[in-house]
Amino acid sequence: MPAPDGLLDAVSAIAAEAGRMALARGQEEYRRWEKVPGHPVCEVDLELDHLLRERLARLDPDAGWLSEETADSAERLLGVRTWVVDPIDGTRDFLRGRPGWSVSIALVEGGRPLIGVLDAPARGEHWRAQADMGATRNGDPIRVSERTDFIGARVPADSLPKVDADLVTVAKPNSIALRIAMVAAGEADLLATLRWGHEWDIAAAALIAQEAGATVTDALGRPLRYNSTKGEAFGILAATPGIHAAAIARLADRAATAVVR
Numbered sequence: 001m002p003a004p005d006g007l008l009d010a011v012s013a014i015a016a017e018a019g020r021m022a023l024a025r026g027q028e029e030y031r032r033w034e035k036v037p038g039h040p041v042c043e044v045d046l047e048l049d050h051l052l053r054e055r056l057a058r059l060d061p062d063a064g065w066l067s068e069e070t071a072d073s074a075e076r077l078l079g080v081r082t083w084v085v086d087p088i089d090g091t092r093d094f095l096r097g098r099p100g101w102s103v104s105i106a107l108v109e110g111g112r113p114l115i116g117v118l119d120a121p122a123r124g125e126h127w128r129a130q131a132d133m134g135a136t137r138n139g140d141p142i143r144v145s146e147r148t149d150f151i152g153a154r155v156p157a158d159s160l161p162k163v164d165a166d167l168v169t170v171a172k173p174n175s176i177a178l179r180i181a182m183v184a185a186g187e188a189d190l191l192a193t194l195r196w197g198h199e200w201d202i203a204a205a206a207l208i209a210q211e212a213g214a215t216v217t218d219a220l221g222r223p224l225r226y227n228s229t230k231g232e233a234f235g236i237l238a239a240t241p242g243i244h245a246a247a248i249a250r251l252a253d254r255a256a257t258a259v260v261r
Helices: 007-025 043-059 074-078 091-095 176-184 200-213 241-258
Strands: 032-036 039-042 066-067 081-089 102-109 112-120 125-130 135-137 154-156 168-170 190-198 215-216 233-239
Touching: 007 081, 007 102, 007 112, 007 125, 032 176, 039 043, 039 091, 043 066, 043 081, 043 102, 043 233, 066 074, 066 200, 081 091, 081 112, 081 200, 102 154, 102 200, 112 135, 112 154, 112 176, 112 200, 125 168, 125 200, 135 154, 135 168, 135 176, 135 190, 154 190, 176 190, 176 233, 200 215, 200 233, 233 241
Parallel strands: 066 081, 154 168
Antiparallel strands: 032 039, 081 102, 102 112, 112 125, 125 135, 190 233, 215 233
C-alpha cells in the first residue's frame, strides 16, 4: 500500500524539528551514561524519543512503535504499520561534538519501509525516500555509483582487514544510517556489517539506498524484513548492484561464522 499523500513531507518536517532540537541541545549541558558497557546514551536521546513519538503518533495513531530509546512491546506486532525510529543514530559522534549523527525515521508496513527520512543537521543534510518514488538529499535526486569492479570499491571505514586490502576506505561517520546513505549518493560503493543489529539503525537508510538504486540485503544476501519479533537483522550489505554479488561472495565465510550466536 503506498503512503498517503503528504505523509513524507510531514515526517520530513518532524525529523528536521528533532534535528534542530538535538543540534541546539548539543551546545548545552546534558547528562550522559552507558546503558551497558560500550553503549552510550544521553538525555537528549530520550528527549528526542519523546518528541518523535508524540509528533509521529499524531500522523498515524494506529501505528506501532519500535525505537532504540523505548522499551519494546509486542503490541507493535499487532498493527498494520510501525514507526521504526532511532532518535540519534551515531550517539558517539553526537557526544563528541562531531557531525556524523542523524535522526532516523521509517514507517514500515508488511515488513517493508514505506517512508524513510534521515536528518543530519550538523552535516547540513536531509535525506528522504518513499517506496517506488526515488530518493533525495536536500531535495536533489540521488543515485548510486555505476561501479562494476569489486576491487577498488569505496567503503566507509576507519580501516579494513588485510583480506580486504584491495578495497578503498573513505571517511566514516559514526551513524551507520549515514554510511548507508553514502552508498545511496554514490559517495561509497559498499557498506557491510557482520553482526546482529537493530532494525532502527537501518530501516530508513535502507529504503533511501534502495530507492537510489542500491541492492540492499542482510549480510548473507537475504531480503531484509522489518518489524520482526526481535526487531533485529543479521547485518546489512548495501552496494551498487554491479558489485553486490561479489561482496556476498567475499564475505560468505565470515558471515556464516558470525551469524551463529
